[in-house]
Amino acid sequence: MTPATRNNDSAVAVADAFDDTGDGPPTAARFAALAACWRQPDDDLQAALAAETDTTVDAQSLRAEYTRLFVGPGPSQSPPYESVYRDGERDADLGPVYGSSTQAVARWYSEYGLQPAASESAPPDHLATELEFAAYLREHEGAETLEQFLTEHPRNWVESFARRVRDADPKPFYRTLLNVTVDTLARADTPL
Amino acid sequence: DDSDTAGDAVTSFLGEDQVVKTACSPNCRGKCPLDVFVRDGQIKKVEQQVPAAKTFKRGCTLGMTHLQRVYNADRLKYPMKRTSWSPDDPQPDQRGADAQFERIAWDDALDLVADGIQRAKREYGPRSLLWHSGSGDGGITGYRRLKELVGGLQDDFTYGIDTNVGQGFNRVTGEGGVFMPPTNTADDWVNAETIIIWGSDIFASQFQMDAEWILDAKRNGAKLVVVDPVYTNTAEKADLWLPIKPGKDTHLALAMMQYIFEHDHYDEAFLRSRTNAPALVRADDGTLLDPASVTATPPEDGIVVFNTETGSPEVVPAETNGPFALFGEWTIDGTTVHTGLTALREQASSYPPQAVADTAGLAAADIETAADWLATRGPGGIMPSYGVGRYLYGHVFGQTYATLLALTGDYGRHGNIHAQHPSYDGSYLETGDWNDPDGAAGVDTYGYNRVLDLLANGDPVQTKFMYGMNSNMLGNQFPERDRWLDAMSNLDTVVWADIYHTPTTRQADIILPAAHWFETEDLLTTYTHPNLSYRTKAHDPLWEARDDYYIMAGLAQRLGHGDKFPDDKHDVLDRFVKNDDRLSWDALRETGTVATDETPTVAYTDEFGTESGRITVYDDDAPVEEGPALPDDGVSLEVPKPLEARTADDWAHADEYPLLFMQKHSKWRIHSQWANVPWLREINTEPQLDIHPKDATRRGIDDGEYVRVHNDRGSVVVRAKYNDGIQPGLVNTDQGWWARDFVDGHLQDLISAETAKVGRTFAFYDCRVEVTRAADEHQSNEYTQHNPRGSSGTATDGDSS
Numbered sequence: 001m002t003p004a005t006r007n008n009d010s011a012v013a014v015a016d017a018f019d020d021t022g023d024g025p026p027t028a029a030r031f032a033a034l035a036a037c038w039r040q041p042d043d044d045l046q047a048a049l050a051a052e053t054d055t056t057v058d059a060q061s062l063r064a065e066y067t068r069l070f071v072g073p074g075p076s077q078s079p080p081y082e083s084v085y086r087d088g089e090r091d092a093d094l095g096p097v098y099g100s101s102t103q104a105v106a107r108w109y110s111e112y113g114l115q116p117a118a119s120e121s122a123p124p125d126h127l128a129t130e131l132e133f134a135a136y137l138r139e140h141e142g143a144e145t146l147e148q149f150l151t152e153h154p155r156n157w158v159e160s161f162a163r164r165v166r167d168a169d170p171k172p173f174y175r176t177l178l179n180v181t182v183d184t185l186a187r188a189d190t191p192l
Numbered sequence: 193d194d195s196d197t198a199g200d201a202v203t204s205f206l207g208e209d210q211v212v213k214t215a216c217s218p219n220c221r222g223k224c225p226l227d228v229f230v231r232d233g234q235i236k237k238v239e240q241q242v243p244a245a246k247t248f249k250r251g252c253t254l255g256m257t258h259l260q261r262v263y264n265a266d267r268l269k270y271p272m273k274r275t276s277w278s279p280d281d282p283q284p285d286q287r288g289a290d291a292q293f294e295r296i297a298w299d300d301a302l303d304l305v306a307d308g309i310q311r312a313k314r315e316y317g318p319r320s321l322l323w324h325s326g327s328g329d330g331g332i333t334g335y336r337r338l339k340e341l342v343g344g345l346q347d348d349f350t351y352g353i354d355t356n357v358g359q360g361f362n363r364v365t366g367e368g369g370v371f372m373p374p375t376n377t378a379d380d381w382v383n384a385e386t387i388i389i390w391g392s393d394i395f396a397s398q399f400q401m402d403a404e405w406i407l408d409a410k411r412n413g414a415k416l417v418v419v420d421p422v423y424t425n426t427a428e429k430a431d432l433w434l435p436i437k438p439g440k441d442t443h444l445a446l447a448m449m450q451y452i453f454e455h456d457h458y459d460e461a462f463l464r465s466r467t468n469a470p471a472l473v474r475a476d477d478g479t480l481l482d483p484a485s486v487t488a489t490p491p492e493d494g495i496v497v498f499n500t501e502t503g504s505p506e507v508v509p510a511e512t513n514g515p516f517a518l519f520g521e522w523t524i525d526g527t528t529v530h531t532g533l534t535a536l537r538e539q540a541s542s543y544p545p546q547a548v549a550d551t552a553g554l555a556a557a558d559i560e561t562a563a564d565w566l567a568t569r570g571p572g573g574i575m576p577s578y579g580v581g582r583y584l585y586g587h588v589f590g591q592t593y594a595t596l597l598a599l600t601g602d603y604g605r606h607g608n609i610h611a612q613h614p615s616y617d618g619s620y621l622e623t624g625d626w627n628d629p630d631g632a633a634g635v636d637t638y639g640y641n642r643v644l645d646l647l648a649n650g651d652p653v654q655t656k657f658m659y660g661m662n663s664n665m666l667g668n669q670f671p672e673r674d675r676w677l678d679a680m681s682n683l684d685t686v687v688w689a690d691i692y693h694t695p696t697t698r699q700a701d702i703i704l705p706a707a708h709w710f711e712t713e714d715l716l717t718t719y720t721h722p723n724l725s726y727r728t729k730a731h732d733p734l735w736e737a738r739d740d741y742y743i744m745a746g747l748a749q750r751l752g753h754g755d756k757f758p759d760d761k762h763d764v765l766d767r768f769v770k771n772d773d774r775l776s777w778d779a780l781r782e783t784g785t786v787a788t789d790e791t792p793t794v795a796y797t798d799e800f801g802t803e804s805g806r807i808t809v810y811d812d813d814a815p816v817e818e819g820p821a822l823p824d825d826g827v828s829l830e831v832p833k834p835l836e837a838r839t840a841d842d843w844a845h846a847d848e849y850p851l852l853f854m855q856k857h858s859k860w861r862i863h864s865q866w867a868n869v870p871w872l873r874e875i876n877t878e879p880q881l882d883i884h885p886k887d888a889t890r891r892g893i894d895d896g897e898y899v900r901v902h903n904d905r906g907s908v909v910v911r912a913k914y915n916d917g918i919q920p921g922l923v924n925t926d927q928g929w930w931a932r933d934f935v936d937g938h939l940q941d942l943i944s945a946e947t948a949k950v951g952r953t954f955a956f957y958d959c960r961v962e963v964t965r966a967a968d969e970h971q972s973n974e975y976t977q978h979n980p981r982g983s984s985g986t987a988t989d990g991d992s993s
Contacts, residue, residue: 060275064275067272068292071269072266072269072693073268073293073693073698074293074698077266079265081265088870089871093870096259097263097265098263099263103232121270121734121736
């Protein structure tokens, strides 16, 4: 997001994200690291994972898995956008992108003078963008504000999203990332 | 659950809508101008636009649902390549349902495509490139320009898809091409006294254009006859419905001719002056008597007729009336001759209404009424569509109805009708050399009927690289789908641009996300109404989707033609606007449309386009049709002859596959577009087989059970729907469903890709099947519970087998 910056030190961030298993409120860095992990895998992420795990991560298979799960094409994708899980007219359908919840999220960002970075062509209610915004709130605003945002937005759909992703039988990295993300969002429940 | 209300609470009801002028453009040919309401940068609502030519205000349910096409989560979002594909090791066998893709950058995607084109040309020659574009959109893309510059092969509708009816009509009138022939424009139809809609459900599948004009004519006193095997939305509007058996259309038209001959209801003046009815035909070889045998200096377009006043033959040019015998036989200089009309009457005499009633499943009195109305009530016409040509020898119907209308003199008068979706000639763009650029390498064209051989057998050249757009060819109207899939495995690289991941993009190696129409600036022409439309961009393409123009321009740049594609598409459109005195940006921007020439037009007022300038009710230069169920030496078509393949009662496998299988066009889709719109899928939930309860109960099939529709080519599993509106012996599944919508198999697998020698047209409805209750595993409600309904989708995939 701009003007807030993403944590570019992905190696540190990823390590932090996966190592932070405590019960306390997640740090801004943890939100930021999760956000980085939810983006299209890039060389930084691959390097970070290589540095922190014993096995070498095959960058192409990670990208293919990300594409399969979150970009499509095809029926096994789980579009990582809030409105898709909240604004559909019937439970059986995926909802639209750019629904009313997308607008609500965008309004949160603009309240704080933020908007998704120009390089992000995805709708503003992408899970990664919401996590980046959570990182910003964690760092710059009070706990109640963060709580309100998490309750109004990511917590409202991350379970539905997670169910759909799990149905698509994700590979370990994304299965873990999903668990950590769900857990992180729940943990932040504890007042700071 | 507060999540339902949270969204509503934040929707702003303040602020102003921006109304963006744009237009729809699938292949219903409607090209309806639309108003798109945009608020906070997002599209909120779509309405019909009142265009400059106001009486042509149009729009349908599909157009109103674009919101769910633009914001569909299932859209193609980024350029992608199949992970198992690489230029050096394309692994075409890895395509299909299990193929994995990875997102790539646009620059990389365009590099791969351009390099692939260069490489194929270099290694296999320019004709190893195959360009394919269907009818999915009508905007300015630069596709044709780039293709002409780069060269290669292109496939085309001609011949192959829906080229029968027009072809037969053209053969005897010299007018039109292979598609619907010219007709009086729709605003003249109100003058018709009798309208016969023949094999077309225009109140369901093209209602945005033609239906209102038909109703106007009815209100003005016209009799409406509908010939259709199915009790359709259109049939229910009819004064007389002829529920014909499939494939018997030529029989019916001949029976009408027989009635008209018997009752002397033919238009003598028209036949003498504008047809070759009086032309003298040699009895020995069926050719026309040579004018040079009658006069030393015959006029170029002259025919020999018999003048009953002088008692001798004479040569007359086109558009000439006189005391010419319409019937009779003479011996002239030892040669026995008769008139062309004599031969036609002789042919019609074998098809009296009483006999045809039996063959075609009709009442003789109804046939006579239809013929009587057409011949005696005043000007009228026949409005067929492509459906009636979807039989192997369907072109004969084109010849037949052209001939029938010649008998009744229904050409060149107010109130005559010859086709649906009439042409207004004014909606064109002054494109200059845009589609025919300097330095063009040129492309060779192959009809779809030849492309399967081209791909499968390298006959006559082996194609290696295919670029496709605006088309879901593997989802719709390409029969024997398995053969296409096999044939395409000979291609090293398949590149496809689309808005959605269709059953066709699934077979691609490189997928390019195209912009939705509302995300483009464009100029749209049409022939179905006298308006030219401007598309204003409602917002930028979502994700990384691109207007096809910019895809073409990106490729052009890499292929050495960058200077021929302006960086900004607007500059191209600007060129067309500046070329054209009728157009101005102010008007286009403000109103969205410019009215073009909307004068009602009467067609066929001049000499016909045949050699003689006359309709050849006797075609002395007739082709000999060859194909299944015809005699080995073929059938020569001087006069209309009912030819049938699989619809014939004595077809070799009629006992094994007793049911005829049709794939009607649906009101819920235009071909396969809109199949993924949730609002529409709420109503039109899944593919079904329309089957008469008699046929179903005979097979132990309950209403709503899943059935396997099968023949020796393939099968498809769909839900049976008891339908009293479909005649026993005929079943129907609407076309345009996507592979994933079928429980198992695919509609296209059942249809033969075989074409006849003359017709050269896929015969979608010339198909026989048997229907049995599907296996128990398909009877559970699991399918419907997980029915994809458009945007989601985890159902069994029709591609997996």
